[in-house]
Amino acid sequence: MTKYSMYNSTKKERPEKTPIHPVWRGIGCILLIVIPVVSYVAADYFIKNKSSYPWVTIPQQLMVNNLPDPFLLVKLFYTAIFVFCLYIILLVITVLVNRFFGPSRYGPYDVPLDQVNRK
Secondary structure, rough: OOOOOOOOOOOOOOOOOOOOOHHHHHHHHHHHHHHHHHHHHEEEEHHHHHOOOOOOOOOOHHHOOOOOOOOOHHHHHHHHHHHHHHHHHHHHHHHOOOOOOOOOOOOOOOHHHHOOOOO
């Protein structure tokens, strides 16, 4: 103990994981808005040019003639497909980048696999 002040032996708490940088949260929010907009524009483009793309089919059950745009539900259907595909592509890219450039999955206190007793 010191003579004129209190001694504090508590350690500072370190978080298990370091918090994510705020820039990455901003990029995520931007992508959350940009990807559906880009998907809707792509769906609109493919539906308008359906003769050039034979894989684009328009289900008659999704066409509603009462709406100002009868292809609105078809556009939303293709938008959902494109959003799903773009998110899957970004997920695969993220996993690959994290696998090759990310931190090790084992911490400093983990036992190496070759030293684990297997029965």
